[in-house]
Amino acid sequence: MDPYLDILGKRIRARRSELGMSQERLAHEAGLDRSYVGRIERGEHNLTFIALVRLCRALKCDVAALTTSIPAGQQE
Amino acid sequence: MDPYLDILGKRIRARRSELGMSQERLAHEAGLDRSYVGRIERGEHNLTFIALVRLCRALKCDVAALTTSIPAGQQE
Structure with missing residues (x-):
């Protein structure tokens, strides 16, 4: 597992929880499959930039x- | 062309120029193909998160x- 995918997945999950949003709702709002979002949150999938932008819009x-x-x- | 890929590509190119780095050198340091980096800078390719991390490390x-x-x- 890539350490940065792991970190990103945890941050996506934390932000989603912060908003009190279910994984189903996040997937729906981002136009992505729920199991795909689950793999991303577990750091198991090297997502594309556009998928990440769609998740951030929903988040x-x-x-x-x-x-x-x-x-x-x-750091810059 | 996706507007956000276009924006990201322009920012990658601007950062590379700021560092006085050629596209060849950026591609080499990121372990990516030079023509692939060219497509990313032109906003023509939906790169993966790991590719973006490798570019940022080189930049x-x-x-x-x-x-x-x-x-x-x-904005957060």
């Missing part, structure tokens, strides 16, 4: 909000 | 530095 945040310090040690 | 910034306001209107 009402920008991609930057979920990707600080990815990769580590490169 | 010495984190993914957040290139993805503020993507998608628009969702």
Whole structure:
């Protein structure tokens, strides 16, 4: 498992929980399959940039909000 | 062409130019094919998250530095 996919998945799950949103609702709003969202949250899937943008739109945040310090040690 | 891939591609190119890096060198350091990097910079390819992380490592910034306001209107 890639460490950054793992970190990103955890951040997506945390943001979703913060919003009190179910995985079904997030998948629906992002126009993605629920099991696909489950794999992303578990860090098991190397998602595309467009899928990540769609998830962020549904999570009402920008991609930057979920990707600080990815990769580590490169803060701008 | 997806507007966000277009924006991301332009930001990758701007960061690369800022560092005075050629496309060949960026591709080499990111372990990606040069023509693939060219398509990404032109917004023609929906890259994966891991490819984006590898580009950011070579560009010495984190993914957040290139993805503020993507998608628009969702700033955290």
